[in-house]
Amino acid sequence: xxxxxxxxxxxxxxxxxxxxxxxxxxxxxxxxxxxxxxxxxxxxxxxxxxxxxxxxxxxxxxxxxxxxxxxxxxxxxxxxxxxxxxxxxxxxxxxxxxxxxxxxxxxxxxxxxxxxxxxxxxxxxxxxxxxxxxxxxxxxxxxxxxxxxxxxxxxxxxxxxxxxxxxxxxxxxxxxxxx
Numbered sequence: 650x651x652x653x654x655x656x657x658x659x660x661x662x663x664x665x666x667x668x669x670x671x672x673x674x675x676x677x678x679x680x681x682x683x684x685x686x687x688x689x690x691x692x693x694x695x696x697x698x699x700x701x702x703x704x705x706x707x708x709x710x711x712x713x714x715x716x717x718x719x720x721x722x723x724x725x726x727x728x729x730x731x732x733x734x735x736x737x738x739x740x741x742x743x744x745x746x747x748x749x750x751x752x753x754x755x756x757x758x759x760x761x762x763x764x765x766x767x768x769x770x771x772x773x774x775x776x777x778x779x780x781x782x783x784x785x786x787x788x789x790x791x792x793x794x795x796x797x798x799x800x801x802x803x804x805x806x807x808x809x810x811x812x813x814x815x816x817x818x819x820x821x822x823x824x825x826x827x828x
């Protein structure tokens with residue numbers, strides 16, 4: 650029962666932060682609907698069972714089964730994950746990354762910052778989302794190069810110039826929204 654409550658609180662904290670960040674960017678619908686699939690039985694039950702507190706429960710499910718059914722469900726329903734944006738290439742080279750629309754890259758940025766804040770707690774620093782991005786380099790093979798370059802730019806801006814500058818840049822340059 651404690652794992653269920655702890656997982657629910659983690660998901661709620663994460664969604665609250667992403668909602669705040671998306672609202673800051675004018676992405677109201679995305680903020681309201683972000684990660685709602687985490688409440689589906691396929692994701693929530695696995696999340697509670699494999700809850701760890703300091704990282705995604707999908708990692709533990711993946712270690713046990715060799716894959717994460719919860720992650721497969723999640724990434725197929727949430728456009729802020731680059732894995733959603735994969736398709737067979739026209740050149741016969743197999744599955745390739747598709748360039749993500751800017752609004753979903755912005756939501757991905759919000760998601761990564763919120764996840765780092767939730768999992769790192771009081772130890773969070775603005776460079777943490779970028780460090781996490783670097784650790785996942787091997788997994789990014791399916792991320793479209795333009796999407797990879799853009800999210801890296803945004804995470805570096807966060808690390809080097811701070812949260813206010815990063816959000817202002819996203820609003821002005823990526824989403825073309827005036828203050």
